[in-house]
Amino acid sequence: MSIHFRRQTEKLKKMVLTLGGMVEQALRDAINSLDQRDPELAQRVIRGDRQINSTEVEIEEECLATLALHQPVAFDLRYLIAILKMCNDLERIGDLAVNVAEQAKFLCSEEEIMHVPYDLTAMASRAQMMLKNALDALVNVDTTLAEGVRAADRQVDAIYREMFELIEAAMRENPHQLTQLIHYLQIGRQIERLADHAVNIAEDVLYLSNGEFFKKNAGDENDTIGRIGHA
């Protein structure tokens, strides 16, 4: 690897981590805006998405320029492609944070849910930890950490299934808060999807380190989440 190429990949790595930090912050703010019933904070997340999108585009352009200039092969080529894919996942996590913020903003304008049947913040913390670990795994090309992210996904799926059932029961008990509860359920679904994107990033790290593809198989027959709430 030439010194110039090494410098370039270091630069790209930093750019990806910056993007990762922006996305983590957006997610944290979106959850806080829900917790604190703060529509201005939610609005800030919504506005901030443009910057996340433009940062993703910048990284993609940088990757393409690096590919054209250095024409890497083997590990180096895979590394650049992994970065491209990772950015795509980060940008989508940013979109999910916006979705959460939009729903939080809506919920702020409605009567507060009296008996929130589920601790969404705890679920979000777990997904946030997965995202953080996936990014750390990238920095150190740490496959153990990446494997841990894959394992954690099953827990988040299980949490979402439980949440689905509790909210459905709450809908029956409090039909006057049906609208709010649908939104609450949808926020849970965003977080569950977000965890899936963290898994994608972890899988890119695994792919990078050993050249194999790991695909989360949505059609896995042991995966029963779809039955009770894939939205």
Added chain:
Amino acid sequence: MSIHFRRQTEKLKKMVLTLGGMVEQALRDAINSLDQRDPELAQRVIRGDRQINSTEVEIEEECLATLALHQPVAFDLRYLIAILKMCNDLERIGDLAVNVAEQAKFLCSEEEIMHVPYDLTAMASRAQMMLKNALDALVNVDTTLAEGVRAADRQVDAIYREMFELIEAAMRENPHQLTQLIHYLQIGRQIERLADHAVNIAEDVLYLSNGEFFKKNAGDENDTIGRIGHA
């Protein structure tokens, strides 16, 4: 462009169209399994996802080999990267078809919804048309067709908003069918997301033809869909 490289991109284009065809079929079967209350057909979609995933991996490998061997620049480089991104979207559309199939399978095991408040098949047809047009736009690098796909997305979003309100009303009127109606709503949401992926593909075609990025801005303040139902 060398003859060998041209042959290789023709091969890749065919592979992408094959993947596109598989995904279109999966989606059609998933919707039919819901319409006809056919759990076996739904199960076939779920099982078929493995093949979609492995085809995506094959195309990615072929793209990487082509990048390493031919080290293309300018349009040719962008073309290969566009194919990589497109495959990713197609694979995700395949996952959405699996989600629809899983929910259809669940709904087959429950009491039939008496007054289905919305024509989901019509909504699905529109999204399927967007997917078909996006793939055709790729084949001919047809920017007019690609622009049309972007425009159609607003219609699908509007349809989903209307659906959301009708189903919410139905939930109030028929609380004994709450579970089924939640699933029905979630299927609508899958179709709305699927249309977003068709837009991504169309944007890849636009990117390809003029080197500019077009990002659907999830934080667009004129986009009110999040307020009423981003899940």
